[in-house]
Amino acid sequence: MITIIQEHLPQLLTGLLNTVFSSLIALIGSLILGTIFALFEISPNRLLRFIGKAYVEVFRNIPLLVIVLIFYIVIPMYIIKINGFMAGSIGLTIYTSAFIAEVIKAGILSIGKGQMEAARSNGMSYLQSMWHVVLPQAFKVVIPPLGNQFINLVKNSSILAFVAGADLMYQANSIASTTFQTNQTYLIVGLLYLILTMPLSYYMRHLEKKITN
Amino acid sequence: MNWSGAYTWINLNYLLQGLWITIQISVISIILSSIFGAILGIIRYSKISKVSAFVGFLVDIVRNLPLLLILFFSYFGLPQIGIRFSTFSAAIFAFTIFESAMLAEIFRSGLEAVDKGQTEAARSNGLTYLQTLRYIVFPQGLKKMIAPIVSQFISLVKDTSLATIILLPDLMQRAQVIYGQDTNYMIPIFILVAATYFVVNYLLSLFAGFIDRRLKN
Numbered sequence: 001m002i003t004i005i006q007e008h009l010p011q012l013l014t015g016l017l018n019t020v021f022s023s024l025i026a027l028i029g030s031l032i033l034g035t036i037f038a039l040f041e042i043s044p045n046r047l048l049r050f051i052g053k054a055y056v057e058v059f060r061n062i063p064l065l066v067i068v069l070i071f072y073i074v075i076p077m078y079i080i081k082i083n084g085f086m087a088g089s090i091g092l093t094i095y096t097s098a099f100i101a102e103v104i105k106a107g108i109l110s111i112g113k114g115q116m117e118a119a120r121s122n123g124m125s126y127l128q129s130m131w132h133v134v135l136p137q138a139f140k141v142v143i144p145p146l147g148n149q150f151i152n153l154v155k156n157s158s159i160l161a162f163v164a165g166a167d168l169m170y171q172a173n174s175i176a177s178t179t180f181q182t183n184q185t186y187l188i189v190g191l192l193y194l195i196l197t198m199p200l201s202y203y204m205r206h207l208e209k210k211i212t213n
Numbered sequence: 214m215n216w217s218g219a220y221t222w223i224n225l226n227y228l229l230q231g232l233w234i235t236i237q238i239s240v241i242s243i244i245l246s247s248i249f250g251a252i253l254g255i256i257r258y259s260k261i262s263k264v265s266a267f268v269g270f271l272v273d274i275v276r277n278l279p280l281l282l283i284l285f286f287s288y289f290g291l292p293q294i295g296i297r298f299s300t301f302s303a304a305i306f307a308f309t310i311f312e313s314a315m316l317a318e319i320f321r322s323g324l325e326a327v328d329k330g331q332t333e334a335a336r337s338n339g340l341t342y343l344q345t346l347r348y349i350v351f352p353q354g355l356k357k358m359i360a361p362i363v364s365q366f367i368s369l370v371k372d373t374s375l376a377t378i379i380l381l382p383d384l385m386q387r388a389q390v391i392y393g394q395d396t397n398y399m400i401p402i403f404i405l406v407a408a409t410y411f412v413v414n415y416l417l418s419l420f421a422g423f424i425d426r427r428l429k430n
Contacts (some may be wrong), residue, residue, distance in 0.1 A: 061414035062407045063371035065385060069405075073392075074399055151277065158279035162378060169281055176289065183290045190278055190286075196276035 001184045008175050015171030016192055022089040022167060023154045029093035030153070031146075034100030039130065041105050052101070059098035064159055067091040068202035072163040084163035096153050103145045144211065147204035151197050158193075168192060215397035220405070224391050224398075231387035232409060234301075238383065239370045240304050246312035246369075247362075253313060254320025255346065267315075277313035280372055283307045288379040289308040308369060313364050323358035324350055356428045363421030367414045374410075382411060 006010070040052030045106055059067065068091030082090070111134050119129030161169035172189040176182045256268045275283070284307040287298060298306060327350045335345040336429045375387040388406045 040406070057415065058411060061367065061371075061411045061418070063374040063385070063410055065374045065377065066403065066407050066410065070403055074403055077399065155277070155279040158281040159375075160280060167277065169285075172282070182293050183286070186282060186286045186290050190282055193279060193282065194274065194277055197428060198273070201273065201277050 001188065004175065004179060004181055005049075005183055005188060008171075008179075011171045012168070012176060012188065012192065014166065015168035015189075016196075018085065018160070018166050019154065019157050019168040019193075022092065022160060022165065022195070023150070023157045025067060025089045026092035026096055026153055026157070027150055028150075029089075030097035030100050031057065033093065033097035035104055035135070037097065037101040038104035038108060041101065041109060044126075055162050056098045056101050058100070059094055064091060064095045064156055065162060067095050068159050082164040085160065085167075088157070088163050088167070090162035092153060092156060095156070096149060098144065099149055099152075103149060104138065104140050106145075107142035108134055110141055111137045112135040119172045144204050147200060147207070151204070154196050154200075155193070157180060214400050215395065216401045218395065219391065219398035219401035224402075227391065228384060228387050228405070228409075231263065231384040232413075234368070234381065235373050235383045235385075236413075238301070238304055238308065238373050238381070239366075240314055242308035242365055242369060245305070245309040246316055246397070249309065249313035250316025251320055253317035254324065257317060257321045258324040259342075259346075272314045272317045275310060276318060278311075280307070280311045281375055283311050284379065286374055300376070300379050300381045303379060304373070304381050307376075308372065311372075312365065312369055316362065319358055319361045319365060320354075323354040323361075326357050327353045331374075359424050359428060360421060363417060363424075367417050370414055371410065372419070379398060 037052045037055050040048045041056065043049055043052070068088055071082065071091050072084060072087035075087070115133055115137065116129055119133040120126070124132065157167055158169035159165075160167035161173060164170065168189055172185050176185040179185065231310060253268055253272055257265050257272065282426070284304070287307040287310075288300065288303040291298065291303075324346075331349050331353065332345055335349040340348070373383055376383055377386040377389065380386060384406060388402050392402045
């Protein structure tokens with residue numbers, strides 16, 4: 001096990017970095033997209049509500065692999081050439097944003113209507129009241145579920161292995177196929193994933209307890 | 214794009230057989246992981262000294278690993294220590310391990326959400342611990358668990374597509390075989406496959422909403 005780490009350290013580190021990097025891209029992207037579609041879902045406009053609802057339902061109910069492969073195979077063929085890493089990260093962003101939209105929507109709905117009414121009667125526009133009054137409160141409520149989505153995101157980023165995204169999982173397979181030390185390689189990579197996800201997961205549980213008490 | 218070439222009877226039948234494998238894998242894994250998940254969740258809830266903590270630790274490890282890693286491990290790793298699976302059983306093995314851990318956590322938090330007074334009242338009325346669990350706590354906890362359990366099942370159905378990588382001939386893998394023949398089949402096949410997964414999972418989520426409303430009334 002130690003020889004694998006010694007000989008393949010650069011590869012493992014690249015993989016780890018790519019996993020973290022792609023998770024962060026997808027986190028930021030899906031927070032933005034998720035907030036937009038959450039706002040669509042609760043907007044007074046019927047068309048926007050329909051678009052928001054359709055987006056969330058479609059991307060929550062089809063496999064991440066299908067979305068990622070569309071960006072890896074179909075889009076490059078007809079529209080623009082993108083590499084595996086970007087295709088994987090974009091796919092992750094879109095998939096996760098549907099879940100985050102639901103989380104944020106629930107957060108916004110949990111904030112009393114009075115907040116919005118008070119802000120509006122103070123002369124703010126709908127979007128201003130949303131941005132300055134409702135959303136900051138909603139984000140505080142949804143931190144634990146958002147954290148859980150982020151843990152899922154880190155785990156799901158292993159999908160990059162399908163599209164040669166050079167992430168941790170991909171490196172694991174390439175190390176395993178050159179050294180034939182399959183179990184040891186997976187053990188090392190498993191530990192690396194746990195280093196990323198475990199602390200976050202315990203911290204989120206701690207936060208949840210703190211909020212419910 | 215070649216729609217009529219992609220949607221021939223032979224291709225559709227081939228995909229339908231793949232869907233059948235996807236459904237078989239999902240249903241078997243759902244049943245097995247519900248049983249194991251419930252047992253693990255109850256052990257973790259019961260606070261048996263050391264045992265519960267140990268089970269909790271194992272559950273947390275599995276929950277925090279990517280499913281793909283577990284899948285690779287059961288197909289490529291286990292044979293090296295003498296345990297050989299077919300692709301079908303390797304997939305079921307991996308999904309069951311992962312989903313049991315996910316469900317154990319759902320069961321545990323569902324049981325813990327039941328008011329402690331219920332347990333105390335039942336115990337002081339002379340029910341044993343297991344009777345309390347079976348007749349008082351579990352039925353009440355189950356109401357809170359239905360929604361997360363079904364969304365876990367939905368992710369399982371979606372995640373079965375990952376088994377494509379160990380060449381399980383499921384819906385996704387068969388789709389790849391078809392669009393591999395001709396790039397003009399790509400868009401029609403992707404649309405069809407996405408729509409199929411969508412319909413299966415959307416029906417599941419409608420069913421969950423229905424059960425949820427029934428239980429709440």
